Amino acid sequence: MVTATAEWYGREIVAARGDGDEIAEVAALMGRYCDGEEAAFHALYARVAPRLLGYLRGLVRDRATADDLLQLTFLKAHEARAAYVRGADPLPWLYTIAHRTALDELRRQGRARARFVDEPGPADEPRATLDGAAEAAPVVEERLSEETAAALATLPESQREALLLTHVHGRSHAEAAEIAGTTPGAIKLRAHRAYVTLRKLLGARKESA
Amino acid sequence: MTSGEPRIPVGRDETPPPPSARLLDAVRGMKPVRTRAPKLALTAVLAVATAVVAALLLHHSLRADLPWLPVAEMVAIGALWGVGAVAAIAMALVPPRRQVMPSGVRALRVALGVTVSLVVLAVLAPPEAPGHTEIPVGAEAIARAVRCAATALTIAAPILVAGVIALRRIDGMARWRLGAALGAGGGAVGGFALHLACRFGGAFHVGAGHAGAVAIASLVGAAIVPGALALLSKRSR
Numbered sequence: 001m002v003t004a005t006a007e008w009y010g011r012e013i014v015a016a017r018g019d020g021d022e023i024a025e026v027a028a029l030m031g032r033y034c035d036g037e038e039a040a041f042h043a044l045y046a047r048v049a050p051r052l053l054g055y056l057r058g059l060v061r062d063r064a065t066a067d068d069l070l071q072l073t074f075l076k077a078h079e080a081r082a083a084y085v086r087g088a089d090p091l092p093w094l095y096t097i098a099h100r101t102a103l104d105e106l107r108r109q110g111r112a113r114a115r116f117v118d119e120p121g122p123a124d125e126p127r128a129t130l131d132g133a134a135e136a137a138p139v140v141e142e143r144l145s146e147e148t149a150a151a152l153a154t155l156p157e158s159q160r161e162a163l164l165l166t167h168v169h170g171r172s173h174a175e176a177a178e179i180a181g182t183t184p185g186a187i188k189l190r191a192h193r194a195y196v197t198l199r200k201l202l203g204a205r206k207e208s209a
Numbered sequence: 210m211t212s213g214e215p216r217i218p219v220g221r222d223e224t225p226p227p228p229s230a231r232l233l234d235a236v237r238g239m240k241p242v243r244t245r246a247p248k249l250a251l252t253a254v255l256a257v258a259t260a261v262v263a264a265l266l267l268h269h270s271l272r273a274d275l276p277w278l279p280v281a282e283m284v285a286i287g288a289l290w291g292v293g294a295v296a297a298i299a300m301a302l303v304p305p306r307r308q309v310m311p312s313g314v315r316a317l318r319v320a321l322g323v324t325v326s327l328v329v330l331a332v333l334a335p336p337e338a339p340g341h342t343e344i345p346v347g348a349e350a351i352a353r354a355v356r357c358a359a360t361a362l363t364i365a366a367p368i369l370v371a372g373v374i375a376l377r378r379i380d381g382m383a384r385w386r387l388g389a390a391l392g393a394g395g396g397a398v399g400g401f402a403l404h405l406a407c408r409f410g411g412a413f414h415v416g417a418g419h420a421g422a423v424a425i426a427s428l429v430g431a432a433i434v435p436g437a438l439a440l441l442s443k444r445s446r
Contacts, residue, residue, distance in 0.1 A: 178314070
């Protein structure tokens with residue numbers, strides 16, 4: 001279970017793939033939201049917006065665009081909330097909406113490739129806290145290094161998507177496949193290729209340094 | 210992850226912005242919505258399928274060679290057509306456990322499996338009663354196969370429409386896959402109806418005219434369902 005503090009970060013989800021309790025809580029919030037309860041919307045937003053923002057920021061370059069896309073994602077989800085199935089985990093569905101929204105935006109901007117955010121974060125910003133099972137989950141790099149960002153930027157968009165969804169956002173291969181509109185096998189292959197390429201690139205840079 | 214592997218960056222740690230004024234406005238005025246009930250939708254689409262098959266049988270009556278065909282074989286083959294139809298339609302409409310959207314990958318796999326299985330079944334085991342089942346040959350075989358395929362597609366059409374209505378609120382990346390499964394399901398319902406109504410036999414006729422319609426309906430579903438869903442989605446907003 002993830003405990004949201006006053007600040008929520010995309011990074012939080014790196015260590016916390018939703019467990020059964022969390023899915024049930026988010027599903028309950030979504031159900032109350034569909035019942036017209038405004039407070040449930042705010043609670044749901046607080047719970048999932050950091051994750052979606054983290055994902056969107058991985059796909060588009062700047063913070064402002066990611067913020068806009070986040071609002072657009074929630075607006076689309078609001079309009080489409082009647083599509084929700086009670087008791088289901090709304091996160092993969094919301095990721096799908098975010099993914100499509102980001103792709104639409106990238107197409108609109110005429111960008112050939114999605115790029116990673118390469119701005120450094122504020123050094124003293126506090127980290128969101130975790131408790132329960134999520135704390136034991138694997139810890140991933142917390143700060144985006146320039147070298148890694150440059151290496152990631154060279155990856156094809158499909159490989160970056162796969163890497164983001166599976167390694168960073170903790171989605172299963174099946175979920176990532178549904179979000180990206182492809183097959184689990186393709187996601188597995190893309191993520192693996194991305195990982196191998198990344199390792200080679202970072203190794204080469206280390207040697208040349 | 211080991212220390213020797215690249216560590217994947219997450220991105221900047223920043224608080225998401227508060228909901229925008231537009232989003233807040235939308236939320237403030239919201240009313241309760243009726244959420245999707247996929248199993249109910251499946252029941253409704255299967256009811257449409259049953260009604261269409263019943264209508265066809267009332268109109269055409271049962272096949273003339275039915276009394277001479279082996280009952281067990283007819284029941285077994287009919288059951289396979291029925292199971293194929295229900296499986297494909299269910300995959301198109303019902304999401305995997307705890308998911309909101311039906312799985313396009315799963316639906317496509319089932320659609321392909323059902324299509325191939327039914328074609329193989331039709332070619333290898335077309336129900337025939339020697340001396341009673343008509344086996345068309347030559348140009349007539351093609352004409353009869355086309356006619357049966359058209360009938361199966363006509364049966365598939367209302368099922369596709371009902372499926373599209375059931376799926377109208379979904380949003381996803383791969384709706385063509387769901388369309389393929391819906392089409393395969395509709396085509397299999399058509400094949401099931403022909404299994405009971407068509408007096409013609411032979412591997413070519415049943416394979417091309419009955420099971421071939423499953424493949425065609427699947428392709429038609431994949432081609433038109435995404436557009437139909439997009440149209441319905443636009444109109445509902």
